[in-house]
Amino acid sequence: MYILGISSYAHESSCALIKDGKICALGEEERFNREKHTWKFPENAIRYCLDKEKITISDVEAFTFFWVPMKELRDNLGHFLKYMPASLNLLRSPSGSDDMGFLSRVLAMQNVGKDLQKRFNMKRTPEIHFVEHHLCHASSAFFISKFEEAAILTVDGRGESTSTMLSVGRGTKIEKIQEIAVPHSLGHLYASMTDFLGFKPFFDEWKVMGMSAYGRDTYVKEFEKVLDFDQNGIYRLNLDYFSFHTHGQSQWLSKKFFDTFGPKRTRGGEYTQHYYDIAYALQRAVEKAGVNLANHLYEKTKLPNLCMTGGVVLNCLMNKEIVTRTPFKDYFFQPIANDAGTSLGSALYHYHQVLGKPRNFVFESVYWGPEFTNEEIEKSLKENKVSYFRTDRIAADTARRIADGKIVGWFQGRMECGPRALGNRSITVDPTRVEMKDKLNARVKRREGFRPFAPSVLEEKAHEYFDLPKGQPSPHMILIADVKPEKRSVIPPVTHADNTARVHTVSRKVNPRYWDLISEFEKLSGVPVLLNTSFNENEPIVCTPDQAIKCFLRTEFDVLAIGDFIVEKHR
Ligand SMILES: [Fe+2]
Incomplete structure (x- = not known):
């Protein structure tokens, strides 16, 4: 059916x-x-x-x-x-x-x-x-x-009226436990602050999360007045600080907010410590709200497993705190x-x-998008008039170029779904070279300097480099881990200012080709980690070979590994 x-x-x-x-x-x-x-x-x-x-x-x-x-x-x-x-x-x-x-x-x-x-x-x-x-x-x-049974927590900006739902799943049924309705919304709180910090709400929340690593606790106490908690620890927005509940997206915050925290950062304006500190306070408040929700849900269900999703669950710093500070034993963050x-x-x-039909499918991979055959890829290479060669050792040949310091576009198999590139439409570079973050930003990504790049690591070696909370794998880059102190200087471009990393643990079973690439890189460098960022340039992640080739040609990366083909730019 x-x-x-x-x-x-x-x-x-x-x-x-x-x-x-x-x-x-x-x-x-x-x-x-x-x-x-x-x-x-x-x-x-x-x-x-x-x-x-x-x-x-x-x-x-x-x-x-x-x-x-x-x-x-x-x-x-x-x-x-x-x-x-x-x-x-x-x-x-x-x-x-x-x-x-x-x-x-x-x-x-x-x-x-x-x-x-x-x-x-x-x-x-x-x-x-x-x-x-x-x-x-x-x-x-x-x-x-x-x-078979799990507590479920969904958190976003809003649905019809619900912004947060606590529920429980058993077999083929989900039963609601509690709903929090708008205007009380963690997603809208984060969107409000994304606007305040000079970014686009519902687009740039990542940037705010990245900024928070550079903040201090200057405004944490003051920010406690913005977000109240009831006796069960469930959050409520103090609406005195907001305007979106009457003015929508055209006016997120009230005069009281500006009187307390100062004027908005203008788009393109300077990043001062003041704004980093506000991002820090916001992030801590959202983590507290998330941990409280999950703990309350545990008290209601006493189940060992927690499923989470919704836009706010892309906040991997919050997810880390939830895993660390709640009694659940196992977690599924739907990416x-x-x-x-x-x-x-x-x-x-x-x-x-x-319909009451039984469950018979377990989600392991995000690769549900389009894929292209080598014939289709070669046709596109010819149409774009680029010179290329074919190899039967794509992982080894590409890894050698990464180890040589090249910026490499990696286009393989079915496209990822969800906001993260997870090794099928990725740009990868050597994470042991300290200069790679700036090089990548200057030549391809053009992102704000405070935004971190993420590591992909062989699943079986992840524990050597990262302290993943409760040892949970992070196959979809939705959990933050601390980089082990002795490894911080080994992989500096993927170690954020707060010594964390948004880890992508790569399973050989789920993505054998990407696993091979990292494994080949390890043979050359001794490090089973690659820097992984999405294959795009201020646009949606590339989908087709033609989009990948055009992105490669208009930006300044060095190598494109697409299907079984390699394209190189000679400088
Ligand atoms: Fe939603």
């Missing part, structure tokens, strides 16, 4: 195709239409999923959607009336995306079936099963986890944690919870 899940008209539009509860394909529309975090209908992603499985839209038996628009209207009417007339601003503010207001978005969501019908020339409007947003997030983690994962969650919810 094929089920097609869709998320659209908010951000990270995506489509997931499952067959009898197993993932066949997952497409993020941004990889196809090349608009980062796109809200647009995932038409290209749907076509990819159907083509991958060699089926047509008429073979799909059920369509699911990641949101219940009528619930959003119902749930928010009280809030809207409570804050009249200021709340009229919410109707004027962008909602979900920059290009849509509240009412037009809700209308578009309600009419998603018609949109689908029109774009795919269907005879009649298909029935759409609308699934609550946080149940989608929860389903996207629990139903594909290895756990397609932003809304791209909710198309999958909606389909899984329908299959298991609504």
